[in-house]
Amino acid sequence: QVQLQQSGAELMKPGASVKISCKATGYTFSSYWIEWVKQRPGHGLEWIGEILPGSGSTNYNEKFKGKATFTADTSSNTAYMQLSSLTSEDSAVYYCAKETAYYFDYWGQGTTLTVSS
Amino acid sequence: DIKMTQSPSSMYASLGERVTITCKASQDIKSYLSWYQQKPWKSPKTLIYYATSLADGVPSRFSGSGSGQDYSLTISSLESDDTATYYCLQHGESPLTFGAGTKLELK
Numbered sequence: 001q002v003q004l005q006q007s008g009a010e011l012m013k014p015g016a017s018v019k020i021s022c023k024a025t026g027y028t029f030s031s032y033w034i035e036w037v038k039q040r041p042g043h044g045l046e047w048i049g050e051i052l053p054g055s056g057s058t059n060y061n062e063k064f065k066g067k068a069t070f071t072a073d074t075s076s077n078t079a080y081m082q083l084s085s086l087t088s089e090d091s092a093v094y095y096c097a098k099e100t101a102y103y104f105d106y107w108g109q110g111t112t113l114t115v116s117s
Numbered sequence: 118d119i120k121m122t123q124s125p126s127s128m129y130a131s132l133g134e135r136v137t138i139t140c141k142a143s144q145d146i147k148s149y150l151s152w153y154q155q156k157p158w159k160s161p162k163t164l165i166y167y168a169t170s171l172a173d174g175v176p177s178r179f180s181g182s183g184s185g186q187d188y189s190l191t192i193s194s195l196e197s198d199d200t201a202t203y204y205c206l207q208h209g210e211s212p213l214t215f216g217a218g219t220k221l222e223l224k
Contacts, residue, residue, distance in 0.1 A: 035213075045161070045204055047213040061212040095160055102208040103151035103166035110160050 002026040004096050004108035011114045017084045020111045022096035029077040030054030033099040036070065036081050039110075040092040050099065051079060086115045119143050119207050123216025129224040136192040138203050138219045145185050146209030152181055152190045155218075156201045164203075165190060197223060 007021040022034060036048040049060035053072035060068065067090070069082045083090055094111045097104035120143040130136050140150065148168040153161035163172040165181035168188055178193045192199055200223055205216040 044217050045206075045215040047206075047215070049212075059211055063212070097161075101166070102149045103163065104153070104161075104206070105163055105166075105172065107160040107162070 002098065002106045004098060004106055006094075006096060006108040006111045009112040009114070011116065012086050013117055014087055014115055016086050016115075017082060018086065018113060019080050019082045020094055020096075020113070022079045022081075022108050024077045024079070024098065027098070029072075030074050034070075034072065034079040035097040035099050035104055036068065037095045037097060038092045039095065043092075048081070048094075053077075053079060083113070086113075088115050091115045118212055119146065119210055119214050121205055121207055121214050121216040123205055123219055125219060126217060127220040127222070129222050130195050131224045132195055132197065134195045134224075136195050136199075136221065138190045138205075138221075140183075140188045140190075140205035140207075140216045142186045142188075142207055142209070144210075146207045148184055149207060149209035150181075150183065150188045151206045151208065152179075153204045153206065154199075154201045155204065161204065195223075 003025045005023045010018050012018050030053045033050045033052050035050045038046045048064045048068050051058045051070035058070050072079045091114050096108040098106040122141045150168045152165040155161040164175050164179050168183050169181045180191050182189050203219045
């Protein structure tokens, strides 16, 4: 069965960087886009962007260019999102999701990022 | 960016009641519209894709309709397990955009 297992909660200081992982099982990892979504209380869901692991192709929401960087390791079936120059505005729950035929069919459990000095 | 206007933002409904949530896109999204259910402290769950198709394992009391700019999610007979926040997502044009959500509670 398809599963997306994300890395655990992170507590980071302002100005630091963090790398969140999303390990996929149960399907051909290289063939499907992995999506990244941000959720903050009162701000709903925001699409950060996506990566196609097999080719490394990426698409970013303009709002997150320079903030988020996606990579993927097909040998371990793991996608990564690095967030840089962290501020309190980056405190949120981050989800990865598998995309298929223009919708997200499976979601990770979410990774909570807290940015605080 | 395509703006998704979702309504209502919150609502109360009774068990067995028919519930409808709507999303209006700022332009034609050609049915590239999906619906998700999210319960507190949980990740979203896929309900509907391509506007009208029911995702695997989703109860048949959920249905989607619409085309062009206007879409809706209907629960034919509300059950207690349906209390959650519901989001629409347009996949017609990048950047993908979500509706602001509808919080559904029991009356």
